Amino acid sequence: MNDSRSNDTPIASALPVLDRLDATHDQMRYWLGELQRLVNHMEDRGWDTWARDHARSVIDFFSHTARQHHVDVDRQIFPLIAGRGDASLETSVDRLRQDQGWLEENWRELLSQLQPVAQGFGGYDVDMLRHAADVYAALLLEHLALEQGHVFPAARASAATQMKAVEVRRAGTVLSAAA
Numbered sequence: 001m002n003d004s005r006s007n008d009t010p011i012a013s014a015l016p017v018l019d020r021l022d023a024t025h026d027q028m029r030y031w032l033g034e035l036q037r038l039v040n041h042m043e044d045r046g047w048d049t050w051a052r053d054h055a056r057s058v059i060d061f062f063s064h065t066a067r068q069h070h071v072d073v074d075r076q077i078f079p080l081i082a083g084r085g086d087a088s089l090e091t092s093v094d095r096l097r098q099d100q101g102w103l104e105e106n107w108r109e110l111l112s113q114l115q116p117v118a119q120g121f122g123g124y125d126v127d128m129l130r131h132a133a134d135v136y137a138a139l140l141l142e143h144l145a146l147e148q149g150h151v152f153p154a155a156r157a158s159a160a161t162q163m164k165a166v167e168v169r170r171a172g173t174v175l176s177a178a179a
Helices: 002-045 049-081 087-119 126-178
Strands: none
Touching: 002 049, 002 126, 049 087, 049 126, 087 126
């Protein structure tokens, strides 16, 4: 009996994880706006200490929180919906995994333009910075829309169904033990 309970923990923790991942989506949208502000600032005023500090903050968020988000989705959400026989959902998961590779590649290109700004050196090209930021933002926003519009609702439904099944099993175990 204890073995089934230990296996139930990932299911029970899925809903709070989904809430946290949804909150990270909001943060990503915020930081994409900040990236846009930075690029606009660089086009209008060039490099200054505000640009340096802002570039550091943008780099910190997208290098850590955003990357970890993708790892968390892959490890904690995709398993909830894998093998459910829903071809559309499987296609969405495949697309999200492919997007993660493209996002990483686009991030590296964008980072190569942001690092000189953050370090106070020359070496950035504002037109390349604009292009890299636009490409990254467009792909990330599409990615987030697919997660929130299709994959996360399916994961929530799957977790809820699995939790109900666990409750039924537990109730049956309690009734069996009482008899």
